[in-house]
Amino acid sequence: MAGANVTSGLDRVLVLEVARVTEAAAIAAAHLRGRGQEKAADKVAVDAMRRELAKLPIRGTVVIGEGEMDEAPMLYIGEKVGSGEGPEVDIAVDPLEGTTICAKSMPNALAVLAISERGGLLHAPDIYMNKIAIGPGYAPGTVDLDAPPAANIEALAKAKGVPVSEITACILDRPRHAELIAAVRKAGAAVQLIPDGDIAGVIWTTDPKETGIDIYLGSGGAPEGVLAAAALRCIGGQIEGRLLPSSDEQRARARKMGITNVNRKFKLEDMASADVIFSATGVTDGSLLDGVRFSGEFAETETLVMRSRTGTVRRIKTTCRHLGTRFIGG
Numbered sequence: 003m004a005g006a007n008v009t010s011g012l013d014r015v016l017v018l019e020v021a022r023v024t025e026a027a028a029i030a031a032a033h034l035r036g037r038g039q040e041k042a043a044d045k046v047a048v049d050a051m052r053r054e055l056a057k058l059p060i061r062g063t064v065v066i067g068e069g070e071m072d073e074a075p076m077l078y079i080g081e082k083v084g085s086g087e088g089p090e091v092d093i094a095v096d097p098l099e100g101t102t103i104c105a106k107s108m109p110n111a112l113a114v115l116a117i118s119e120r121g122g123l124l125h126a127p128d129i130y131m132n133k134i135a136i137g138p139g140y141a142p143g144t145v146d147l148d149a150p151p152a153a154n155i156e157a158l159a160k161a162k163g164v165p166v167s168e169i170t171a172c173i174l175d176r177p178r179h180a181e182l183i184a185a186v187r188k189a190g191a192a193v194q195l196i197p198d199g200d201i202a203g204v205i206w207t208t209d210p211k212e213t214g215i216d217i218y219l220g221s222g223g224a225p226e227g228v229l230a231a232a233a234l235r236c237i238g239g240q241i242e243g244r245l246l247p248s249s250d251e252q253r254a255r256a257r258k259m260g261i262t263n264v265n266r267k268f269k270l271e272d273m274a275s276a277d278v279i280f281s282a283t284g285v286t287d288g289s290l291l292d293g294v295r296f297s298g299e300f301a302e303t304e305t306l307v308m309r310s311r312t313g314t315v316r317r318i319k320t321t322c323r324h325l326g327t328r329f330i331g332g
Contacts, residue, residue, distance in 0.1 A: 012089060012119060012277050014309070019058055020117055020281045021307045021318055027051040027097045027113035028283035029301045029324050032294035035286060036107030043104050047097035047113060052076050052083065055093070060084035062117070065125045066094030066225040090120040094229050100199040103286065110199045110288030115281050116232035122276025124228050124268065125259040130246040131224035136217050137208040138238025147242040147267055151182060151219060152189035158217055166190040172203040172215045179220050186219065201282070202290050204230035208237050213289050221246055231273035233280045236308035237315055243268045281307040299323050
């Protein structure tokens with residue numbers, strides 16, 4: 003396994019340290035909720051996340067980031083982060099998952115980070131990926147990315163022991179999904195449309211009693227697919243994805259990142275293959291996490307932080323001082 007030569011791999015102390023990183027990004031972005039400033043909200047989240055990453059005792063390389071070096075000034079793919087001491091790790095970031103929903107102060111904006119042993123995360127280009135995901139407790143292969151939507155809905159209902167009418171699919175509300183939405187409804191299942199934030203949409207499948215979501219379907223960003231796979235590796239579930247390059251430039255970008263077969267169907271273990279720590283902090287209120295609450299100089303956050311090796315899942319409520327978009331943690 004890539005990264006096996008790193009002494010002791012990921013330290014469990016990193017679990018709480020990683021939570022501080024997403025807390026800082028969430029607090030920074032939360033100051034711009036509802037102000038219609040997508041780029042500004044993303045920038046302050048990126049700045050805050052990078053400052054906190056610099057404090058971690060790691061030798062990190064960003065493999066899922068804000069873009070390539072010539073596209074993003076910070077947290078670009080290939081950027082080195084951390085203190086320069088400690089284990090070598092791969093890092094996947096989405097400092098503000100749901101820039102539009104944050105700008106509109108809508109539900110389910112998150113700050114997200116995954117850290118893996120070196121070589122443990124798929125290096126995915128920033129292009130679309132077709133995805134299907136379900137939660138834990140089902141036999142491998144219960145659903146298949148290549149099967150028709152109706153067949154997957156019926157297979158999941160049979161495995162769950164319920165009629166198709168009790169299955170709800172989460173799908174991004176996009177014109178490109180019109181046929182998919184119609185097919186799911188024709189099969190007899192319900193559809194919950196979301197305006198953005200498909201990392202949360204995938205995670206919702208792991209707790210359908212709480213969220214009402216049984217399956218995630220449709221295309222979204224490939225980087226978000228890898229982050230969602232990292233979460234499922236920790237909490238359980240199945241995910242499959244296939245890149246959807248729309249140009250020769252995008253196919254070349256995928257090959258540059260080591261993906262020689264752009265038509266390959268990636269499974270969870272292909273996207274997140276080693277020990278992973280995953281952290282997500284709510285920016286706005288949502289089904290997964292509460293958003294940031296401000297009270298004078300204090301901010302309260304809720305964070306979901308998980309580790310795959312131990313299967314540990316923690317929900318952390320933190321109260322800390324803040325200074326505008328700056329985080330004063332400890």
